[in-house]
Amino acid sequence: MKYRKNRQGGDISxxxxxxxxxxxxxxxxxxxxxxxxxxxxxxxxxNYYDTAYIYPGSEVAIGEIxxxxxxxxxxxxxTKLPQYLIAxxxxxxxxxxxxxxxxxxxxxxYYLMHMLSDINAWEKLKKLGIEEWIxxxxxxxxxxxxxxxxxxxxxxxxxxxxxxDWDFCQIQYNYLDEVSQAGxxxxxxxxxxxxxxIIMEPLRGGKLVDLLPEKAKKLIAEDEKHRSxxxxxxxxxxxxxxxxxxxxxxxxVEMVEENCRVASEVEAGEFTEKxxxxxxxxxxxxxxxxxxxxxxxxxxxxxxxxxDIPSTFRCYNAMYMDNKGTxxxxxxxxxxxxxxxxxxxxxxxxGKCESHCPQHINIRQELKNADKALNPFYYKIALAAAxxxxxxx
Numbered sequence: 001m002k003y004r005k006n007r008q009g010g011d012i013s014x015x016x017x018x019x020x021x022x023x024x025x026x027x028x029x030x031x032x033x034x035x036x037x038x039x040x041x042x043x044x045x046x047n048y049y050d051t052a053y054i055y056p057g058s059e060v061a062i063g064e065i066x067x068x069x070x071x072x073x074x075x076x077x078x079t080k081l082p083q084y085l086i087a088x089x090x091x092x093x094x095x096x097x098x099x100x101x102x103x104x105x106x107x108x109x110y111y112l113m114h115m116l117s118d119i120n121a122w123e124k125l126k127k128l129g130i131e132e133w134i135x136x137x138x139x140x141x142x143x144x145x146x147x148x149x150x151x152x153x154x155x156x157x158x159x160x161x162x163x164x165d166w167d168f169c170q171i172q173y174n175y176l177d178e179v180s181q182a183g184x185x186x187x188x189x190x191x192x193x194x195x196x197x198i199i200m201e202p203l204r205g206g207k208l209v210d211l212l213p214e215k216a217k218k219l220i221a222e223d224e225k226h227r228s229x230x231x232x233x234x235x236x237x238x239x240x241x242x243x244x245x246x247x248x249x250x251x252x253v254e255m256v257e258e259n260c261r262v263a264s265e266v267e268a269g270e271f272t273e274k275x276x277x278x279x280x281x282x283x284x285x286x287x288x289x290x291x292x293x294x295x296x297x298x299x300x301x302x303x304x305x306x307x308d309i310p311s312t313f314r315c316y317n318a319m320y321m322d323n324k325g326t327x328x329x330x331x332x333x334x335x336x337x338x339x340x341x342x343x344x345x346x347x348x349x350x351g352k353c354e355s356h357c358p359q360h361i362n363i364r365q366e367l368k369n370a371d372k373a374l375n376p377f378y379y380k381i382a383l384a385a386a387x388x389x390x391x392x393x
Contacts, residue, residue, distance in 0.1 A: 001045025001264050004244045006145065006196050007167050012076070012245045014238060015263035016048035016198065017041050019062055020055045021249035029057045033251075035065045040253050042071055044260040050170075050198070050247050051103075052080040052114055053095060059102035067104045077103060078198070080114035080149060083121055084390055089128045096137070110198075111143045112170060117152035119159045120339035131164070149200070150182055151334045153311050155298070157182035158189050168244070170198040174208060175236050175279050176286065176321075177201075179296035180314045181334075191242030199237055199246040207322050208233050215285035223278060231262050236279055241268040290317045292366050293359050300353035300363060308342025309353055309363060311335050316370035324373075331374045336383045339391060344371040 003011035017038060023030045038049070049066075051058040059079060066072040079099050086092055100106060113130075116122055137143040145167035150157050161169065169190055171182040178184050190197045203209055209229045212220075220229050227235065237243050246263075250256045294313035303309060311334055319327030335342045344367040353363045375383070 001260060002266065003045075003047075004196070006244070007194060008145075011047070012196065013045055013047045013263070014245060014266065015041075015046055015259055016050055016078075016245040016247040017046050018200065018247035018249040019049055019051040019058045021251060022058065022061060023251050029061045031061060031064070034061055035068075036253055037250055037256055038062065038065050039069060040256045041250065041260065042069075042075065044257065045264070046256075046260065047075050048078065048110075048198075048245050048247075049075055050078040050110075050200075052112075053082045053099055054114075059099055063103035063105065072105055076109035077105065078110035078112065079103065079108055080112040083113050083125055084115065086125065086128065087392075089133065092125075092128065092130065092133055096142075100142075107142050107144065109144045110168060111137075111146055113148040115333070116148045116150055116160055117334050118156060118338040118340070119163060122148075122160055122163055147198075150186075151330070152181070152338070153298075153308065153334075154181070154183045154185040155301075157186040161186070161189060161193065161195070166195055168196040168198060170200055170247075172201040173197075173199050173237065173243075174202050174204055174233060175283060176204060176208065180310065183296070187240065187242050196244035197242055199243055202237055202246050202248065203230060203233055204322065205326075207326075211322065212282070213285050213288070215288075216282045219278060219281050219285065228258075230259070232279065232282075234259065234262055235266055235275075236271065238263070238266040239268060239271040286321060289321045291320050291369070292316060292361060294361060295359065299356045303342075303347070303353060304350060305346045305348055306340055306342055307344055307346050307367065308335050308338075309344075309367070311342060312344050312367065312370050312374070315374055316366075319373060328374055328379060332379065332383060332386075336375075337386060337390065341387075343375070344368070345375070 002014045004014060006012055022034045049062055051062055066075065081092065081095055134143065134146050147166050147168035147170060148160060149170040150160065151172060171186060173181065173187060187197055212229060220232065234246060237246050248259050250259060292313045294310060296310045296314060298310055300309045315327045315331035315335065318330055347364060347367050349364045351364060357363060
């Protein structure tokens with residue numbers, strides 16, 4: 001296993017264990033199977049284990065496994081404060097103590113503000129005293145490193161990145177999300193500040209392996225270096241020195257061993273021009289399913305009415321590249337749930353965006369199409385209810 005450094009000079013394994021997708025058994029987690037997978041990863045050098053308050057049973061499961069095998073002091077646990085559930089300062093402490101109890105520990109190595117997508121969420125936490133609370137926890141040793149996980153666009157990511165002296169951050173990033181979500185722009189901004197970046201969804205929940213079009217599968221099968229779809233996606237990430245650790249929700253010992261093999265061989269900057277060409281060809285075959293040819297360049301922004309055009313089209317395309325549920329859920333989370341939403345229904349058809357679009361997209365019409373597809377009436381009802389709850393006074 002190879003390692004990259006955190007801000008304090010400590011080692012983080014290139015491969016991290018994402019603990020959201022353990023195999024289920026009945027109403028709970030298959031603990032025997034999960035233990036075998038975690039312990040094999042530990043034996044092969046994985047030292048970063050990522051969970052969250054809202055992952056069903058995950059914190060309890062890994063806490064039990066780490067305690068049973070006496071490895072808590074030898075690994076690093078990352079978990080997340082459910083900031084979207086926080087209504088007062090007391091709740092911050094309540095959730096943290098509950099998480100420590102679940103994890104059978106008295107400290108958290110890497111603690112994240114979960115799923116920030118809007119600077120307003122961080123501002124709300126600041127008003128509740130989160131900065132003072134973090135300072136107290138770091139001083140006591142109960143939190144070693146503080147960070148945030150992010151779903152949103154690159155501009156908002158950079159705004160949150162600059163809003164506090166973070167120790168690390170976590171972003172969704174893969175070769176299809178190079179210019180969406182935080183994107184390469186966000187990755188490089190974090191790198192310039194010396195902030196380690198943890199990568200989630202490197203395979204888009206497995207979709208860059210299991211749901212590739214036949215043309216992409218053929219390209220990968222013909223790869224002269226005999227790399228699998230997963231290995232190519234991982235190597236593309238690790239080729240970038242700003243990437244500190246890539247999370248994988250591994251649910252077999254064989255998968256653990258294969259991913260660890262790659263993480264023990266890879267070097268930053270190893271990709272050749274031919275490798276990049278292969279990735280571009282795979283992306284092109286995937287993008288043939290696109291509904292809108294938006295590259296996420298952002299030249300159409302800012303919209304005078306606040307419509308998040310690139311994110312709307314990204315989610316609209318995801319409905320047809322992945323599935324309807326994936327696109328709608330992402331739209332709900334990163335467009336609809338911001339304090340100042342960027343919904344396509346806010347468009348007044350001024351046409352300003354179209355005059356700046358390098359792809360000459362008929363943005364006004366495509367926003368109507370996207371709104372109809374992404375936000376059916378039952379999503380509108382759910383979104384209104386969720387916003388009322390989240391932004392209650």
